[in-house]
Amino acid sequence: MEKxxxxxxxxxxxxxxxxxxxxxxxxxxxxxxxxxxxxxxDYAIAEEWDIIILDRMLPGRxxxxxxxxxxxxxxxxxxxxxxxxxxxxxxRVTGLRGGADDYLPKPFAFSELLARVEALLRRSAPxxxxxxxxxxxxxxxxxxxxVTRGAKVITLQPREYRLLEYLxxxxxxxxxxxxxxxxxxxxHFDPQTNVIDVQISRxxxxxxxxxPVMLIHTLRGVGYRMGATAPGDSDGGERAxx
Amino acid sequence: xxxxxCLRQPSRLWGASIAAKLVLGYGLLGTIxxxxxxxxxxxxxxxxxxxxxxxKIVAQAQRLLHRANxxxxxHLIEEVRRLLADGIDSDREIFQLLDSEGNTLAGNLGSWxxxxxxxxxxxxxxMISADVVREGHLKPARLYLRPLDxxxxxxxxxxxxxxxxxxxxIWDALLAGAGVSLLLTVAGALLFRRTIENxxxxxxxxxxxxxxxxxxxxxxxxxxxxxxxxNRDINRMLDRIELLMEGIRHVSNAxxxxxxxxxxxxRGRLDDALRHEASVERLAGASHDAIDDIDDLIxxxxxxxxxxxxxxxxxxxxxxRLDLGRVVADIGExxxxxxxxxxxxxxxxxxxxxxxDGDRNLLASAIASLLENAIKYAGPGSVVRIRAGLHHGMAxxxxxxxxxxxxxxxxxxxxxxxxxxxxxxxxxxxxLGLSIVAATATAHGGRLALEDNAPGLVARLVLxxxxxxxx
Numbered sequence: 009m010e011k012x013x014x015x016x017x018x019x020x021x022x023x024x025x026x027x028x029x030x031x032x033x034x035x036x037x038x039x040x041x042x043x044x045x046x047x048x049x050d051y052a053i054a055e056e057w058d059i060i061i062l063d064r065m066l067p068g069r070x071x072x073x074x075x076x077x078x079x080x081x082x083x084x085x086x087x088x089x090x091x092x093x094x095x096x097x098x099x100r101v102t103g104l105r106g107g108a109d110d111y112l113p114k115p116f117a118f119s120e121l122l123a124r125v126e127a128l129l130r131r132s133a134p135x136x137x138x139x140x141x142x143x144x145x146x147x148x149x150x151x152x153x154x155v156t157r158g159a160k161v162i163t164l165q166p167r168e169y170r171l172l173e174y175l176x177x178x179x180x181x182x183x184x185x186x187x188x189x190x191x192x193x194x195x196h197f198d199p200q201t202n203v204i205d206v207q208i209s210r211x212x213x214x215x216x217x218x219x220p221v222m223l224i225h226t227l228r229g230v231g232y233r234m235g236a237t238a239p240g241d242s243d244g245g246e247r248a249x250x
Numbered sequence: 251x252x253x254x255x256c257l258r259q260p261s262r263l264w265g266a267s268i269a270a271k272l273v274l275g276y277g278l279l280g281t282i283x284x285x286x287x288x289x290x291x292x293x294x295x296x297x298x299x300x301x302x303x304x305x306k307i308v309a310q311a312q313r314l315l316h317r318a319n320x321x322x323x324x325h326l327i328e329e330v331r332r333l334l335a336d337g338i339d340s341d342r343e344i345f346q347l348l349d350s351e352g353n354t355l356a357g358n359l360g361s362w363x364x365x366x367x368x369x370x371x372x373x374x375x376x377m378i379s380a381d382v383v384r385e386g387h388l389k390p391a392r393l394y395l396r397p398l399d400x401x402x403x404x405x406x407x408x409x410x411x412x413x414x415x416x417x418x419x420i421w422d423a424l425l426a427g428a429g430v431s432l433l434l435t436v437a438g439a440l441l442f443r444r445t446i447e448n449x450x451x452x453x454x455x456x457x458x459x460x461x462x463x464x465x466x467x468x469x470x471x472x473x474x475x476x477x478x479x480x481n482r483d484i485n486r487m488l489d490r491i492e493l494l495m496e497g498i499r500h501v502s503n504a505x506x507x508x509x510x511x512x513x514x515x516x517r518g519r520l521d522d523a524l525r526h527e528a529s530v531e532r533l534a535g536a537s538h539d540a541i542d543d544i545d546d547l548i549x550x551x552x553x554x555x556x557x558x559x560x561x562x563x564x565x566x567x568x569x570x571r572l573d574l575g576r577v578v579a580d581i582g583e584x585x586x587x588x589x590x591x592x593x594x595x596x597x598x599x600x601x602x603x604x605x606x607d608g609d610r611n612l613l614a615s616a617i618a619s620l621l622e623n624a625i626k627y628a629g630p631g632s633v634v635r636i637r638a639g640l641h642h643g644m645a646x647x648x649x650x651x652x653x654x655x656x657x658x659x660x661x662x663x664x665x666x667x668x669x670x671x672x673x674x675x676x677x678x679x680x681x682l683g684l685s686i687v688a689a690t691a692t693a694h695g696g697r698l699a700l701e702d703n704a705p706g707l708v709a710r711l712v713l714x715x716x717x718x719x720x721x
Contacts, residue, residue, distance in 0.1 A: 096559045097609060101568055115548060117541075167583060193584060197615035198549065200683065201622050206588045229542060 013129060014055075017041045018048035018062040018075065019091070024114070028061060028091075031118040032125075045070030052079055057086050058132075059125055064092035064103065073106045080107040087128040091116065100196075119230040123182040130178065141176040143223055144236040146215065148176055157219060167192065168211050175224065175234040184231035208232060268446070273439035280435035284428040291424065296417050303408055304377055307394045311375075311406040314345075315396065323355075323400065330356040342409045344384065344391055350401025359384055362405055363393070382407075390414050449477045453484065465492045500669075504681070505554075509547065516543045553682045560612065560689040568609060569694075571716050574645050575604040578638040581617045585625065593630040596621075600638040605716035606645050608694045613713075616690040619683040620649040620709045628653025628706065644696065645713045652706040661700050687711065 015037045019025040022043070029039045042048050045066040052060055052075055060079075064072040076088050089110045090103045103111040110124050141148040146157045153169060155162040164172060171192050175183065185204040190196050205226075212224045225233045317329055330345045334357075346357030360383035375396040382391045393407035452469050459467040468488060469481040516539075523536030582598030589596035606613075617636075624634040628651035636649045656664055663669050665688040669681050687709075688698040696713035 096555065097612065098559070098568060113552075117545075193580060195580070195614045196611045197618065198552065199618055199622070201588065201626070203584055203588050203618075203622075206591055207584070210587050229538060229545070 013037045013058045015039050015125075016048075016051055016055075016057045016060045016062075018043075018045075018052070018060065018066065018072070020044065020063060020065075020067050024063075024091075027118065028121065031122060035122055044068040045072075045075065049075050049078060052086070053082060053084075059129060060086055060088045061121070061125070062088065062090060064090050064094055064099070073103065073108075076107045085132070087132050089121070089124060089128065091121070117230065119182060119227070120184050120186070123184050123187060123231065126181050127178065127183070127187060130181070141173065143176050143179050143234055144221060146176070146223055148173060157215060162214050164211075164214065167207070168214070171207060171211055172215065175232065178234065180233065180235040180237075182227060182231055182233050187231070267443070270443065273436065273443055276435050276439045277432065280432055281428075284431055288424045288428065292420065295420060296413075299413055299416075303392055303413075304394075307377070307392060307406050307408060311394050311396050311404060314404065314406065315398075326404070327356045334358050342412065344382070344393065344405065344407035344409060346405040348403045348405070355402070357405070359405070360386065379410075384409060453481065456484075456488075460488065465495060508550065512543050512547055516540045519543075550682070553686060557682065557686050557689050560686065560693045569607045570610065571605055571607055572610050572613070573602055573604060574606050574613065574647065574713070575600045575602040575638045577610065577614050578617055578636060578647055581614055581621065582636050585618070585621045589625050589634060592625055594625055594628060595633045596625070597633070597635045599635065604638055604640075604645050606694070606713045607716050608713065612690050613694070616687040616711060617647060617649075619687050620647070620711065623683055623709070624649050624651045624653070624707070627651075632706070641710070641712055643715070645715050647711045648708055649710075650703050650706060650708040652703065655702060655705055655707045656700065658702065661702075664700065665698060684709075 013036070015032055017025060017028050017032070017039060019028060019041070020043045025041050025043065029041050032039045040051060042051055043066075045068040047068075048062060048066065049070050062072045062075060066072055066075075072090055072092070076090070079086060079088070087109045088107070089112060090108045091112045091114055092099060092103070093114045100111045100113070109128055112121060112124060139150050141150065146155070148155050148169075150173075155164055155169070155172065171188065174188065174191050186196075186198075188204055188208075189199070208224065208226075216222050216224055221236060222238065223234055223236065225235065225238055227233055314326065314329060314333075317325060327347060330347050333343065334340060334345055344357075344359060346359045346362055347355040348357075349355055362382055363378065363380040375394065378393050378395065380391060380393055381388050382393070383389075384391070390410040391407045392410055393405055396404045396406065398404055456467050456469045465488070468485045471478050471481050471485070519536050519539055523533055526532070578600035579598060579602075582596070582600060586596055586598070621634070621636060624636075628634055632651055632653045634649065634651045636647065638645070638647050640646065641648075665684045669685075684698070684700075691698045691711055691713065694713050696711065699710045699712065701708045701710065
């Protein structure tokens with residue numbers, strides 16, 4: 009078994025903290041929780057973590073932003089996700105400028121948090137710098153931008169190509185609509201219609217249609233997952249429901 | 251406040267009324283200026299006369315004595331008589347020659363003042379003012395008493411009765427003038443006070459009615475004076491407040507309605523799932539539906555918060571320079587598939603290098619909202635165009651369609667929060683989209699204009715070009 013992910017949760021509200029910790033433990037993480045700013049700072053500095061999830065507003069004079077600040081000042085690049093009830097654009101921008109890697113406004117679905125945590129972990133993991141991505145019989149050549157499934161060549165629009173590349177890089181991981189909008193389109197806002205779903209179904213029509221095995225799966229109320237196995241077959245589906 | 255009340259309560263007179271202060275102030279100022287004018291006028295007339303008179307009298311006496319010394323006493327008598335008879339200024343001139351016994355040798359006085367100090371009077375000349383009898387009447391006079399070397403005395407003087415009359419006339423005129431102008435000052439100030447109080451009374455009356463809840467009341471405006479301008483400003487402010495209050499009332503009603511519906515739906519669903527034989531799937535299904543509904547509610551709250559945030563003024567320090575053409579192209583491309591699915595032709599015309607200062611995500615969200623609206627309301631078969639470009643020296647994004655459009659009388663209402671056209675109530679939505687777009691435009695120093703496209707609608711988002719943003 010691979011090394012288990014060590015995760016620090018700094019959150020003062022007990023119920024939210026339990027909700028996050030329980031979900032992360034079910035996902036197989038080693039979780040440590042603390043409830044105040046000073047405690048959080050001590051833990052964050054004293055030990056090595058794979059990821060830190062912290063509330064922006066904390067009791068005890070040290071808030072989430074100053075923990076990130078201290079951590080970065082010490083040269084630690086541990087991925088940090090801020091969860092906060094402050095959901096304004098200002099709050100988000102100051103959080104991200106302050107050194108956090110992601111910002112998730114409360115209330116959030118646990119699946120969204122988990123998807124973002126996993127995306128961050130993958131980003132910080134030293135990945136093999138390959139020139140080709142492959143999921144089952146679907147292949148994407150990063151140099152020639154050629155996409156094939158089995159023997160069939162698939163022609164994609166530039167945006168569809170980037171969408172597929174992102175999904176393949178996150179094989180077997182849940183990606184949410186917001187994550188797609190941020191990573192593939194590079195925008196952060198909340199479309200009122202199913203514009204992302206339409207884009208995915210376009211892609212699906214090209215990638216999955218006429219093939220016996222579906223690769224792009226929809227997780228109801230959560231997002232999407234790319235993989236040779238359907239969500240229900242593994243732990244992915246249950247976990248995503250939070 | 252009546253004047254009588256003011257007088258009864260001096261503190262109110264001083265402290266409470268600007269008008270009363272003005273009355274007192276102008277009264278005082280009037281009095282002082284009248285006094286100054288009087289002093290200047292008086293010294294300029296009577297004062298000059300007084301001063302010159304003494305010199306003339308002494309000179310005349312010197313001349314007389316000069317001749318007497320040369321030609322003796324008899325000559326002096328003769329000279330006095332001649333002067334009195336020469337008809338030059340003789341109605342005012344006074345000459346009296348006395349011998350050492352005090353008897354009249356020549357002269358035109360019936361009585362004359364005696365020197366107070368005999369010894370001194372006999373040696374020194376003196377200038378006095380006294381009443382004398384002349385031509386049978388007691389008259390004020392200015393007299394020069396000059397003792398003569400060989401005994402006796404020469405009195406030279408001027409009858410002052412005419413000068414006194416002039417002095418009295420001037421005094422009377424000055425007093426009358428002062429009285430009249432003081433009266434006018436006070437009357438004018440009182441009139442002024444009444445005018446001010448009338449004008450202020452209207453403002454206060456309006457304020458009282460608004461305080462009591464009648465927001466529709468306005469101050470009547472007449473003329474174009476300072477008060478009219480102030481009243482116009484106040485009325486404009488009241489218009490704005492009324493509009494905001496109406497908006498808040500509308501929003502509260504809408505929230506009450508729009509939140510109650512999904513909440514009761516969630517409640518009903520969960521209640522239903524619990525009351526019947528609850529299988530795991532059934533409960534899971536109910537939970538899913540409830541979460542979906544709650545997510546919709548959260549989204550609604552997010553939108554409301556976003557409007558509030560954008561309306562309360564974005565921090566322009568968060569703005570960045572960005573290519574609006576690029577954003578329009580991105581969002582246009584994003585919606586192409588959706589439009590096609592709805593059988594709508596979407597054409598995107600977005601030249602690059604249209605730079606504005608702004609928040610990229612907010613602007614993207616606004617453009618997306620306009621496109622979503624056009625696609626949703628124009629209906630299948632229609633054509634939606636999105637164009638970015640210059641419009642009267644500003645950056646503009648125009649989203650036009652050839653759908654049913656919006657009736658002219660409702661054009662300005664659709665940007666209000668929760669406002670929905672009757673015919674579109676059956677479509678999903680919360681009536682917040684255009685409010686956010688309008689608020690976003692305002693936050694960027696621009697505006698959202700909705701116009702008839704005959705047929706259809708043009709929604710035009712106009713923003714200042716980069717660098718032209720007012721700080």
